[in-house]
Amino acid sequence: MTAINPHGSSLNHAILSVLVQNRPGVLARVSSLFARRGYNIFSLAVAPAEDDAQSRITIVVDLESAPLEQMVKQLFKLVDVVKISELDPRRSIERELLLATVRAGSSERSQIVELVNIFEAKILAVGGDALTVSLEGHPDKLDDFEELLGGYSIVELQRTGRVALPKLDRAARLRAATTPGNGNDNQRKVG
Amino acid sequence: MNTENQISEGQIMTGAQALIHALELEDVDTVFGLPGGCILPAYDPLLESSIRHVLVRHEQGAGHMAEGYAHVSGRPGVAMVTSGPAATNLVTPLMDAYMDSIPMVAITGQVGTGAIGSDAFQECDTVGITRSCTKHNELVMSADDIPLAIRQAFHIATTGRPGPVLVDLPKDVLQNQMSWHWPTDEEVAASLPGYRPTSKGHPRMVAEAARMILEAERPVLYVGGGMLKARAAEVLMELAELTQIPVVTTLMARGVFPDNHPLCLGMPGMHGTIAATTAMQRADLLIALGARFDDRITGRLDGFAPDARVIHVDVDPAEQGKVRRPDVPIVGDCRLVTTDIVASLRSLLDGGTTQADVGPWRSQISGWQEVFPLTYDAAEPGGALKPQYCLERLRDSAAPGTIVASGVGQHQMWASLHWHFNEPYTWVNSGGLGTMGFAIPAAIGAKMARPDAMVWAVDGDGCFQMTAQELVTAAVERIPVKIALLNNSYLGMVRQWQEMFYDERYSEVYLSVDTPDYVKWAESMGCVGIRVESPEEVQPAIDKANSINDRPVVVEFRTDASEKVFPMVPAGCTNDDVIVHPSQQDQRAQLG
Numbered sequence: 006m007t008a009i010n011p012h013g014s015s016l017n018h019a020i021l022s023v024l025v026q027n028r029p030g031v032l033a034r035v036s037s038l039f040a041r042r043g044y045n046i047f048s049l050a051v052a053p054a055e056d057d058a059q060s061r062i063t064i065v066v067d068l069e070s071a072p073l074e075q076m077v078k079q080l081f082k083l084v085d086v087v088k089i090s091e092l093d094p095r096r097s098i099e100r101e102l103l104l105a106t107v108r109a110g111s112s113e114r115s116q117i118v119e120l121v122n123i124f125e126a127k128i129l130a131v132g133g134d135a136l137t138v139s140l141e142g143h144p145d146k147l148d149d150f151e152e153l154l155g156g157y158s159i160v161e162l163q164r165t166g167r168v169a170l171p172k173l174d175r176a177a178r179l180r181a182a183t184t185p186g187n188g189n190d191n192q193r194k195v196g
Numbered sequence: 197m198n199t200e201n202q203i204s205e206g207q208i209m210t211g212a213q214a215l216i217h218a219l220e221l222e223d224v225d226t227v228f229g230l231p232g233g234c235i236l237p238a239y240d241p242l243l244e245s246s247i248r249h250v251l252v253r254h255e256q257g258a259g260h261m262a263e264g265y266a267h268v269s270g271r272p273g274v275a276m277v278t279s280g281p282a283a284t285n286l287v288t289p290l291m292d293a294y295m296d297s298i299p300m301v302a303i304t305g306q307v308g309t310g311a312i313g314s315d316a317f318q319e320c321d322t323v324g325i326t327r328s329c330t331k332h333n334e335l336v337m338s339a340d341d342i343p344l345a346i347r348q349a350f351h352i353a354t355t356g357r358p359g360p361v362l363v364d365l366p367k368d369v370l371q372n373q374m375s376w377h378w379p380t381d382e383e384v385a386a387s388l389p390g391y392r393p394t395s396k397g398h399p400r401m402v403a404e405a406a407r408m409i410l411e412a413e414r415p416v417l418y419v420g421g422g423m424l425k426a427r428a429a430e431v432l433m434e435l436a437e438l439t440q441i442p443v444v445t446t447l448m449a450r451g452v453f454p455d456n457h458p459l460c461l462g463m464p465g466m467h468g469t470i471a472a473t474t475a476m477q478r479a480d481l482l483i484a485l486g487a488r489f490d491d492r493i494t495g496r497l498d499g500f501a502p503d504a505r506v507i508h509v510d511v512d513p514a515e516q517g518k519v520r521r522p523d524v525p526i527v528g529d530c531r532l533v534t535t536d537i538v539a540s541l542r543s544l545l546d547g548g549t550t551q552a553d554v555g556p557w558r559s560q561i562s563g564w565q566e567v568f569p570l571t572y573d574a575a576e577p578g579g580a581l582k583p584q585y586c587l588e589r590l591r592d593s594a595a596p597g598t599i600v601a602s603g604v605g606q607h608q609m610w611a612s613l614h615w616h617f618n619e620p621y622t623w624v625n626s627g628g629l630g631t632m633g634f635a636i637p638a639a640i641g642a643k644m645a646r647p648d649a650m651v652w653a654v655d656g657d658g659c660f661q662m663t664a665q666e667l668v669t670a671a672v673e674r675i676p677v678k679i680a681l682l683n684n685s686y687l688g689m690v691r692q693w694q695e696m697f698y699d700e701r702y703s704e705v706y707l708s709v710d711t712p713d714y715v716k717w718a719e720s721m722g723c724v725g726i727r728v729e730s731p732e733e734v735q736p737a738i739d740k741a742n743s744i745n746d747r748p749v750v751v752e753f754r755t756d757a758s759e760k761v762f763p764m765v766p767a768g769c770t771n772d773d774v775i776v777h778p779s780q781q782d783q784r785a786q787l788g
Contacts, residue, residue, distance in 0.1 A: 016635065025390070026390060029335070030323060030324075030327075034327060041328050071519075074517060078516075080516035081514075082514055083390045084331075084332045084352060084388060084390055087389045087390040
């Protein structure tokens with residue numbers, strides 16, 4: 006994690022959508038590979054995919070920690086990894102969820118509610134002097150919301166890490182996560 | 197396999213019986229292991245099996261024996277041990293096999309499924325601990341899954357880039373009843389949707405490689421262990437002779453191209469020959485075949501082979517560009533790709549393309565070979581034995597095809613440099629991990645796989661003391677390996693570094709010249725022990741050792757502790773900064 010971009014919301018990241026066999030220990034295999042080889046992860050989200058036998062892991066990786074090509078190739082050496090796609094942020098739908106509990110005394114409450122309205126966030130719970138709010142949306146939007154909430158007193162905050170799928174317009178395509186010129190990308194199912 | 201025809205689909209048996217039967221169907225003839233609580237059920241049906249079990253004295257030995265077996269036979273070595281400490285004792289050989297891409301299947305017992313996670317007696321998280329030192333591992337939770345797990349393990353261990361696979365079997369899974377089913381190839385493939393090793397190289401890249409080879413004026417065939425794994429020695433010879441391109445064989449590839457061939461430059465790298473290391477350094481084209489640009493080969497990377505374009509053939513896509521960005525990357529089986537390159541070269545040559553003249557380049561290399569041969573100072577009269585002299589006598593007395601296993605350190609480098617490896621699969625050593633103590637168990641495993649061959653382990657006194665107890669295994673199991681123990685009473689390579697780079701400040705490197713008494717120790721383990729202290733004793737001792745075939749032999753050579761391995765590229769330097777033998781220092785300027 007870097008201090009500047011804790012969610013990888015700039016150009017130094019790439020999004021890998023990794024389809025794995027849904028087996029015990031598969032997440033440990035992926036995360037220990039990243040740890041062992043010194044690859045940085047900004048965020049990681051995992052859940053069963055459309056086929057119950059498989060899970061999809063969405064990993065936002067730090068491109069300053071290692072070349073993307075090496076990350077992808079090392080990942081693909083894991084026997085349980087079925088498919089890896091690099092999602093180009095410009096051609097993907099990215100979403101993330103943020104939950105935050107903010108101290109909201111009488112003087113701040115209306116300002117926070119206004120902020121919630123501007124961002125089309127939701128108030129999930131109301132306490133005597135605090136609010137729990139949620140926002141779903143593009144991670145950049147969450148970054149802005151989080152920054153503005155930071156002007157108040159945040160008690161707890163949790164983000165899910167991003168999930169992503171390719172856009173459905175005619176430009177939608179998943180780029181092979183290999184360099185051009187390596188003529189042997191036939192083994193990596195893409196798209 | 198004696199039970200093969202007696203078992204039918206759907207037959208009810210225990211998981212343990214299924215395990216042993218599955219091993220038989222995988223053509224396993226030898227298992228190296230040591231029983232204990234959780235693996236006990238598997239040792240019972242072993243009594244009825246045709247599989248030979250070698251009872252080791254330490255589980256690490258079982259792992260290295262399996263490696264030695266695999267090194268010389270190309271078939272996966274199998275180690276079987278119990279849970280907990282036995283599994284952790286396997287970690288070193290698993291990592292060793294992983295680093296050197298040795299096909300190996302490890303079977304470990306595990307506490308019962310109900311006890312997993314409870315810190316039960318002899319429980320450890322074996323699959324967690326071995327995750328980063330295996331190509332794959334699996335905890336099997338149902339007896340019905342055992343045959344598929346074993347088939348997957350052998351398939352994964354032996355295909356693509358070979359490596360170790362571990363199968364963890366809880367005790368109740370071994371005891372439970374199951375209904376026999378031997379998975380088909382299709383079922384195995386379907387069970388591993390993410391595992392599809394590439395074998396065929398990309399035709400466009402192969403053609404590009406062939407063009408580049410014909411253009412090169414200073415090409416070098418940089419051959420690594422992957423060529424041995426791919427059983428590509430014959431096609432390598434074809435490629436070298438067709439193009440007259442000189443060949444360097446890395447520490448992991450010694451023997452894949454014969455040392456006595458005029459094109460062979462020997463081993464490159466930190467302790468490589470001047471000709472091999474310098475040829476790579478000055479090359480305009482490196483044709484890397486099954487090699488991984490290890491730091492012991494490249495020296496300081498930013499100064500490595502600065503003028504060379506690179507063709508990189510490797511079965512593992514992740515090796516492409518990991519260290520050095522190739523100009524022509526080719527992912528595929530090294531034998532198939534090299535065959536395709538040869539075919540492509542032939543068609544280019546037949547079509548009238550001519551190859552650049554490599555004559556001047558070969559003359560230049562010959563010059564380095566003449567000026568900088570391997571050398572050492574002869575022993576002073578009455579002085580300690582020179583280890584290189586002992587190895588030369590050993591080499592010249594050995595039968596053709598003798599297999600040499602080594603530990604790690606000075607003796608390993610001397611063995612690699614001074615032996616003449618003229619056949620593939622005759623050199624067994626720990627290259628990547630650098631595991632001291634590898635030699636003795638690896639030699640035992642090699643002898644089990646190749647009982648017809650003479651097997652010498654070249655060992656140092658530091659290494660010997662790490663795994664010598666396996667000589668008890670060798671004696672009791674009648675596996676007549678021979679050990680050449682180069683006893684200089686030091687951790688010799690560490691001593692060399694302290695002498696050269698730490699101002700001769702020797703810190704914790706002196707062992708002892710006479711404790712233990714290696715001859716008595718050898719004899720107490722059921723071996724013949726011979727001590728050699730003077731040059732005239734060397735040959736008789738070797739002749740005696742070579743004549744003994746009913747038990748292991750340990751020949752202890754008392755060698756000169758001040759002897760160092762040359763050439764040497766100091767750590768952090770480029771290969772241009774190689775230190776030649778002091779006697780060649782006057783000619784050093786000729787290297788530029």
